[in-house]
Amino acid sequence: MTATFEDLARRLRDAYAGGTVSPLRDGLDPTDADGAYAVQTINTRFWETQGRRIVGRKAGLTAKAVQQQLGVDQPDFGVLFDDMRIADGGRLDPARAIQPKAEAEIAFILGADLPDAGSTAEQVATAVTSVHAAIEIVDSRIADWKISFADTVADNGSSAFFLLADAGRPLAGLDLEGAAMEMTVNGAVASTGVGAAALGNPLNAAAWLARTLAARGEPLKAGDILLAGALGPMVALTPGDVVVARVAGIGECRFTYGN
Numbered sequence: 001m002t003a004t005f006e007d008l009a010r011r012l013r014d015a016y017a018g019g020t021v022s023p024l025r026d027g028l029d030p031t032d033a034d035g036a037y038a039v040q041t042i043n044t045r046f047w048e049t050q051g052r053r054i055v056g057r058k059a060g061l062t063a064k065a066v067q068q069q070l071g072v073d074q075p076d077f078g079v080l081f082d083d084m085r086i087a088d089g090g091r092l093d094p095a096r097a098i099q100p101k102a103e104a105e106i107a108f109i110l111g112a113d114l115p116d117a118g119s120t121a122e123q124v125a126t127a128v129t130s131v132h133a134a135i136e137i138v139d140s141r142i143a144d145w146k147i148s149f150a151d152t153v154a155d156n157g158s159s160a161f162f163l164l165a166d167a168g169r170p171l172a173g174l175d176l177e178g179a180a181m182e183m184t185v186n187g188a189v190a191s192t193g194v195g196a197a198a199l200g201n202p203l204n205a206a207a208w209l210a211r212t213l214a215a216r217g218e219p220l221k222a223g224d225i226l227l228a229g230a231l232g233p234m235v236a237l238t239p240g241d242v243v244v245a246r247v248a249g250i251g252e253c254r255f256t257y258g259n
């Protein structure tokens, strides 16, 4: 290994403005989760010093369909910053993205802290104040999305932007596992899935996030937004695309990838 974690973190930061970089093989073994999270954390701290505010976390690689797309077999997480949020019905300027893809998800907003490294899905459920249909726009800073597990973890879970349906619903009575997802692009169905795709139930993905972050000493807090992971395959975006995600019984949200 010739590159340090600081080198890799700087390389990924520079890619946001300068364009994609090669896979990080000169400093990270493709399966080195600890090293990859160390790189992610260097950049999280860096961005915080630049005034970006953490508003939540994303779980990723929770759906078999997405794991297969990327050739991995475990979930990961990334940080959601305030400036990554797009309004429901809003626009994402293509100049702000490199090689974006959209994923339809279920999101939770927490009303209580989750400090327990043994948090269960039931404990998370008691902390949830609202459930939303959501879209995450992922955008690898690694050229052509040729990512290993370590590459995507180091690169903030390949996260870039997200939006939540304005209308949220209380958790009580919702069938999260059975909720059918359909995402259309320009009116044509581009991705389908179901809530159970996220580790069996989106609450399992949220509990995985809660445990993982508590164990790292950075527990989820009241007010945090949690993205529970893609419910179906991700879809590459082209300027002009209008993307709508519908999650049955939960809601829908949309954005335009264009000026």
Ligand SMILES: C=C/C=C(\O)C(=O)O
Residues within 6 Å of the ligand: 059, 060, 061, 062, 063, 066, 070, 103, 136, 138, 152, 157, 158, 228, 229, 230
């Ligand atoms: C590479 C990113 C994957 C996700 O965001 C996901 O599976 O939700």
